[in-house]
Amino acid sequence: AANVRDIHKYYDLGSVVVKALRGVSIEFPKGDFVAIMGSSGSGKSTLLNLLGALDRPTYGQYILGGYDVSQLTDDHLSDIRNRLIGFIFQSYNLIAQYTVLENIEVPLHYRPGHKPISSRDTNRCIDLAQQVGLADRLDHRPYQLSGGQQQRVAIARALVNDPEIILADEPTGNLDSKTEVEIMDILRGLNRQGRTIIMVTHETSVARVAHRQVYMKDGLMAGEGLFPG
Amino acid sequence: AANVRDIHKYYDLGSVVVKALRGVSIEFPKGDFVAIMGSSGSGKSTLLNLLGALDRPTYGQYILGGYDVSQLTDDHLSDIRNRLIGFIFQSYNLIAQYTVLENIEVPLHYRPGHKPISSRDTNRCIDLAQQVGLADRLDHRPYQLSGGQQQRVAIARALVNDPEIILADEPTGNLDSKTEVEIMDILRGLNRQGRTIIMVTHETSVARVAHRQVYMKDGLMAGEGLFPG
Numbered sequence: 001a002a003n004v005r006d007i008h009k010y011y012d013l014g015s016v017v018v019k020a021l022r023g024v025s026i027e028f029p030k031g032d033f034v035a036i037m038g039s040s041g042s043g044k045s046t047l048l049n050l051l052g053a054l055d056r057p058t059y060g061q062y063i064l065g066g067y068d069v070s071q072l073t074d075d076h077l078s079d080i081r082n083r084l085i086g087f088i089f090q091s092y093n094l095i096a097q098y099t100v101l102e103n104i105e106v107p108l109h110y111r112p113g114h115k116p117i118s119s120r121d122t123n124r125c126i127d128l129a130q131q132v133g134l135a136d137r138l139d140h141r142p143y144q145l146s147g148g149q150q151q152r153v154a155i156a157r158a159l160v161n162d163p164e165i166i167l168a169d170e171p172t173g174n175l176d177s178k179t180e181v182e183i184m185d186i187l188r189g190l191n192r193q194g195r196t197i198i199m200v201t202h203e204t205s206v207a208r209v210a211h212r213q214v215y216m217k218d219g220l221m222a223g224e225g226l227f228p229g
Numbered sequence: 230a231a232n233v234r235d236i237h238k239y240y241d242l243g244s245v246v247v248k249a250l251r252g253v254s255i256e257f258p259k260g261d262f263v264a265i266m267g268s269s270g271s272g273k274s275t276l277l278n279l280l281g282a283l284d285r286p287t288y289g290q291y292i293l294g295g296y297d298v299s300q301l302t303d304d305h306l307s308d309i310r311n312r313l314i315g316f317i318f319q320s321y322n323l324i325a326q327y328t329v330l331e332n333i334e335v336p337l338h339y340r341p342g343h344k345p346i347s348s349r350d351t352n353r354c355i356d357l358a359q360q361v362g363l364a365d366r367l368d369h370r371p372y373q374l375s376g377g378q379q380q381r382v383a384i385a386r387a388l389v390n391d392p393e394i395i396l397a398d399e400p401t402g403n404l405d406s407k408t409e410v411e412i413m414d415i416l417r418g419l420n421r422q423g424r425t426i427i428m429v430t431h432e433t434s435v436a437r438v439a440h441r442q443v444y445m446k447d448g449l450m451a452g453e454g455l456f457p458g
């Protein structure tokens with residue numbers, strides 16, 4: 001489903017260049033379920049943003065759904081991304097002025113052909129809100145939600161377009177263990193349907209749900225299995 | 230140090246009233262080190278915001294440093310808060326336009342008497358940045374930091390005024406276990422100096438560092454010890 005070859009990502013800050021990724025190569029076959037671990041600052045979110053085609057590498061190649069991403073126009077890339085990928089951001093990126101329901105509906109506005117939102121779509125969003133335990137918070141705005149509730153809106157939103165690939169950046173960081181189990185059950189179910197799930201996490205309990213674990217260190221893939229050892 | 234008596238916090242949303250706290254009573258003696266656990270949405274951040282005097286209860290009494298908070302003017306309360314309390318927010322609340330160093334310095338601008346920031350102050354901020362592993366990120370702005378790095382800026386900022394009471398809302402949610410241990414060592418050291426630490430956390434590894442644990446459920450104190458059972 002996704003294939004990263006010798007990826008580098010550098011941030012040029014003038015007096016210093018931060019090398020966030022320094023030559024990462026990794027393959028994600030269709031239906032993969034992998035946990036990416038590693039120290040704070042090791043490059044996990046940077047890698048996930050590149051996998052989500054939200055950013056382009058400084059050097060290296062990214063093959064997504066068979067396409068070499070660097071050969072695509074921004075529009076074409078945008079189209080593929082909206083069709084294929086659901087992204088759960090580390091800092092949620094909710095829209096402050098939108099309600100919970102409106103936030104979950106956001107990806108529906110970007111469908112190919114710009115189909116308007118039907119009542120069937122809205123029911124699907126309500127159902128997703130229910131699955132993450134937010135059925136009674138549909139009209140709340142983000143500032144009226146707890147941290148873990150905001151995180152759950154971000155999770156529901158990532159699933160609304162029925163994505164083939166789910167990229168999750170610390171999806172349970174603000175959730176108690178019982179709620180975490182419910183979220184992992186949802187992801188496990190989606191993986192059993194054949195979807196590819198690539199999850200960044202610091203939590204061993206979450207990493208163990210994946211089929212394999214890899215970990216990063218200083219912008220490089222450093223090993224397989226749980227981190228730390 | 231702090232004493233909460235039958236605290237209620239209601240949010241009136243017109244068609245519905247959300248009862249975030251429904252009668253919480255708890256005492257925090259000076260030098261206490263307590264972890265507050267509980268489900269997502271159970272009222273932990275709401276309680277912490279009240280303890281931080283960032284919000285006022287709908288009903289009930291809050292005694293802070295000997296003062297009944299409801300009897301104080303906003304200015305007097307502000308003054309006490311800046312002198313006594315360091316707050317680590319669940320969503321960090323960093324200032325996007327400020328660098329790491331400037332963000333850590335923010336509480337120094339609010340000291341009684343509005344003392345200007347001395348070079349000794351700046352060295353203290355640099356030292357705190359070093360303690361949380363951000364010595365090489367002083368000139369970065371928040372969007373140029375990883376999630377865990379942003380969290381660590383929030384931690385350093387909470388400590389800069391040498392507070393007697395530290396309120397920490399999920400202080401390690403975005404940190405790998407090694408970095409988490411380093412942060413908990415800092416907090417443990419501060420508690421040994423006699424400071425009061427009240428920490429909201431979902432992580433058992435973090436809760437165990439505290440001297441006692443309590444947990445909340447549906448806006449009430451529900452029990453003592455680790456959550457879930």
Ligand SMILES: Nc1ncnc2c1ncn2[C@@H]1O[C@H](COP(=O)(O)OP(=O)(O)OP(=O)(O)O)[C@@H](O)[C@H]1O
Nearest residue numbers: 144146147148240247249269270271272273274275
């Ligand atoms: N401004 C508000 N208006 C309406 N409801 C609110 C508001 N702020 C919080 N709430 C509600 O109050 C309840 C408690 O919120 P709080 O943030 O204290 O939970 P929490 O225990 O910190 O949860 P988490 O572990 O997810 O951070 C939640 O159900 C939330 O939806």
Ligand SMILES: Nc1ncnc2c1ncn2[C@@H]1O[C@H](COP(=O)(O)OP(=O)(O)OP(=O)(O)O)[C@@H](O)[C@H]1O
Nearest residue numbers: 011020040041042043044045046373375376377378
């Ligand atoms: N826009 C930017 N400009 C400069 N440096 C950046 C920028 N974005 C990220 N970095 C740096 O790149 C490195 C990797 O960041 P990244 O967000 O990928 O880390 P991470 O592994 O996700 O960490 P965490 O576990 O704390 O979320 C960090 O050291 C960070 O400071």
Ligand SMILES: [Mg+2]
Nearest residue numbers: 045090375376
């Ligand atoms: Mg990250």
Ligand SMILES: [Mg+2]
Nearest residue numbers: 146147274319
């Ligand atoms: Mg909270």
